[in-house]
Amino acid sequence: RGSCASDSSDSVISTGSETDSQVYKVVLLGEHGVGKSSLARVFGGLEDAGHDCDEAGNTYDRSLVVDDEEASILLYDIWEQDNSQWLKEQCMRMGDAYIIVYSVTDKSSFEKASELRIQLRRARQSENIPIILVGNKSDLVRSREVSVDEGRACAVVFDCKFIETSASLHHNVHALFEGIVRQIRLRKDSKEE
Ligand code: GDP
Ligand code: MG
Numbered sequence: 693r694g695s696c697a698s699d700s701s702d703s704v705i706s707t708g709s710e711t712d713s714q715v716y717k718v719v720l721l722g723e724h725g726v727g728k729s730s731l732a733r734v735f736g737g738l739e740d741a742g743h744d745c746d747e748a749g750n751t752y753d754r755s756l757v758v759d760d761e762e763a764s765i766l767l768y769d770i771w772e773q774d775n776s777q778w779l780k781e782q783c784m785r786m787g788d789a790y791i792i793v794y795s796v797t798d799k800s801s802f803e804k805a806s807e808l809r810i811q812l813r814r815a816r817q818s819e820n821i822p823i824i825l826v827g828n829k830s831d832l833v834r835s836r837e838v839s840v841d842e843g844r845a846c847a848v849v850f851d852c853k854f855i856e857t858s859a860s861l862h863h864n865v866h867a868l869f870e871g872i873v874r875q876i877r878l879r880k881d882s883k884e885e
Contacts (some may be wrong), residue, residue: 715764716876718869719783721771721808722793723801727828730859731793732769735869749773758873765869784815789822789876791868796827796856799837802846809850822875823852826868831858 720728729750736752749770755762771783792808794801805825812823827843840856847854853871857864 715766716788716873717766717768717786718789718791718872719768719771719787720791720793721783723804724772726793726795726798726801727859728771728793729769731828731857731865732767734859734862734865735767756869756873758870763873765873781815784812787821789872791824791826791872793826793828794838795829796838797829797832797835802838802842806846806850820879822872822879824868824871824875825850825852825854827856828859830856830863831861
């Protein structure tokens, strides 16, 4: 969207090949009903996230500026597209980063999140893949079953970042995707050293 128009100093900053045009593939994982598609729609700029258009699967393409640098994200909301094992394995392999979502109102979705983390570790053994654990539906205070501390502790065990969001209120959704971009950049930089 032309946000780099005034940036004429990139010959100094960039070392050549793959700087700005990099597209990061981010995959949403999590049990049915936790709010993956809602988060994806907010990210994609389709504002009425409360509207349930339950299509099978979607991919969203968006650029955002994080720490003065543009990043492009391809967000895949395809985990539940069909029930084939093939697709699930594909999902586990294709991502540059993962968002594992549970609902703070659903303990079993929280337990499922741990399972997914383990599966992911198994599929991508030696790789240090950025993961953010997301406790969604933080607006539903009265029906909360998973505390912030439990979520945080889980993220420590699984060596990933943690954030609580509300897709309905758009709370922390932007912060989530900024966080993903920062994680990807961090791990890339440490690899290139
Ligand atoms: P998915 O199966 O993981 O894709 O979940 P959906 O995005 O389809 O959401 C499942 C249901 O939870 C829908 O009725 C959403 O409107 C609702 N939902 C999603 N996110 C939130 C949230 O942050 N707060 C509340 N209160 N409801 C949400
Ligand atoms: Mg969905």
